[in-house]
Amino acid sequence: MSRQYLTIGLFGFGVVGKGLWDVLEQTPGLKASIKRICVKNPQKQRPLPSHHFTFDKDDLLNDPDINVIVELIDDSEAAFEIVSTAMRNGKGVVSANKKMIAEHLEELLALQSEFQVPFLYEAACCASIPIIRNLEEYYDNDLLVSLEGVVNGSTNYILTRCSTDRISFPEALKLAQEKGYAESNPALDVEGFDAKFKLTILLAHAFGIVEKPVNIYNLGIQRLGSLEQRYANEKGYKIKLMAIARKLDSNSVIALVMPKFISPTERFFMVDDVFNGVQTETSFSDKQFFMGKGAGAFPTASAVLSDISALSYSYRYEYKKMAQQSLSLTNNYLLEVFIGYKDTTDLELSDFETVSEKYVSQDGNYLVGKIRFDKLRNCSWAFNPNISILLTSAFSAEK
């Protein structure tokens, strides 16, 4: 198979960008080199001579020598402008920007199709776990039933600290920030948006569903406290923030991001710290499990490198499921949930189909019950920051 030499224009030179530079320098076998790097801040000291850098994005986007743009910047709107211009200019693109990709998926699909350019973004989902490529290539048929995962390393680090070191959520968050695992503004991670962006992307490759993130339900871990942790400890569970996509029937798929109690018999039980884990299930009732580091410079750079390498072989995503299946998201199903609350009057008990457990104490109360998802999603009490909502360990979705 013939291999194309890649001349890369790189946007962003943080830890991932720097790692990428080093490996490409040391690995001629990759048949790729970075011609120039566009960065934002002219004042910042950098570890390479200044002629490698530019502050004008057009120096890269309009350079006919550059056939690939690697986009590793934070700002998702600026990233979209760079990526879409690059595609219009006929350049292949590699990106790790999940927010940008999730929010602009439809436009990015149209650009790929109109300009016939490859756009790869394995690093955007679960960093070093090659889940997109596996969904595209190995699960390239309609036999996939579900996809569930711990897909956000930073919340998983926080939850692991709460569970293992028995510290409070604010303490664990502070620790994560000190270690560089959480942003100074951690809302994207902690409130489940980052996980939702990844789920949005995975839905396209798993089930051919293109949905705006705003239409996908996400609950984060910010409402969890000592009540939930104690319940988990007593039962021998851990709490994980799960991204779940599951076929309900031949037309509809459920998709949500929610914290969930995980029992020791589940694979996710051992996905701790900044690790990510993804489990796929096919209609042969067989489960496969993938695990790797979900945050950090190296795992991300590793995924970016594999995309660069694949580009040199002219690989591109085919989005095969979109041609095969006609699935859409549904809100019409029944879920079992754990509800932690301070006061019964905060809740609307009649919203529940059944209540199987109820616990009342001075420190807090909880119930376990079944509720229709569309009710949960729309009822006002579920927005109350004093009420926690978690999937039970026996999670299943019924019609």
Added chain:
Amino acid sequence: MSRQYLTIGLFGFGVVGKGLWDVLEQTPGLKASIKRICVKNPQKQRPLPSHHFTFDKDDLLNDPDINVIVELIDDSEAAFEIVSTAMRNGKGVVSANKKMIAEHLEELLALQSEFQVPFLYEAACCASIPIIRNLEEYYDNDLLVSLEGVVNGSTNYILTRCSTDRISFPEALKLAQEKGYAESNPALDVEGFDAKFKLTILLAHAFGIVEKPVNIYNLGIQRLGSLEQRYANEKGYKIKLMAIARKLDSNSVIALVMPKFISPTERFFMVDDVFNGVQTETSFSDKQFFMGKGAGAFPTASAVLSDISALSYSYRYEYKKMAQQSLSLTNNYLLEVFIGYKDTTDLELSDFETVSEKYVSQDGNYLVGKIRFDKLRNCSWAFNPNISILLTSAFSAEK
């Protein structure tokens, strides 16, 4: 992407073949159907009308309608004849026969190249774990440093029973046979040959190395007894049969199949029963872990199905590493091993570079020491069935 309709000629109608038939019947989305099935025994009762079957392989191999042969028979030499004839006749082939593929790899590569036909065999390595596809597509560059795995479900089931239920090796083997996890002649599994066949195949896709199985070292689990199990229990280890391939430097790779003590901090610790697990490491020092069922009809059928689906998209292995790298196996390295023995005179202590631990008792003796691999491989005492040889949990290969 255009999709070719596949008309399949199936060889073998055991549990995997039957499962495949059922799913293809139920899943029109796969764009494939089985036209006819070649089986061996005319006397056997089968769950389909007799017009589906033939006993003459040429009825499938010479049928111009049939564009894909799926080979699921036991006999590896008969399988090679079927597969090579099918390729000569211009048909794509899917096989799960690791022994056949490992022993005839060079010829099969030549046939693929001469007749330009795809030959896929994901089911031959770790059943449902898509490891070959990931090595081909995701690790499609020269950054892979190592690949290690529990790749044989039947020995892993036996070792799990020994460790968890504290039963003896013969008892555990009997249990495995009763459950259908081990053959009536279990030597291929128990002596590490099956794992070696898989390692042979993985070496080609991971490092571009094509080597005859006879040149790859394998030690099985048949010499393990109460001494080794007690040592493992005392240290909190488990014993797993590991297949290991690791770059030693830019020219050479070590490859071996040996039992190894696994500490609780290793991912393989939780790969129990018939599960397989594979860990890859890249030069970014990042590790990915894959886990899935390694034995049984469904996991194998699942992998066969994915290959069939990929064939319908004209997928074929590119064996990219062979064009990129020039690596070969080396025997010239130092290993740390645990040696269990009955009598000091059985051993040649001067063969060891260093001995760090020595234990003597009425029930048996052991030592832990470093030895050059070429010495271990050739010394006569290592062939003594009363001497066990395991990798220590601190496994590393030094020059």
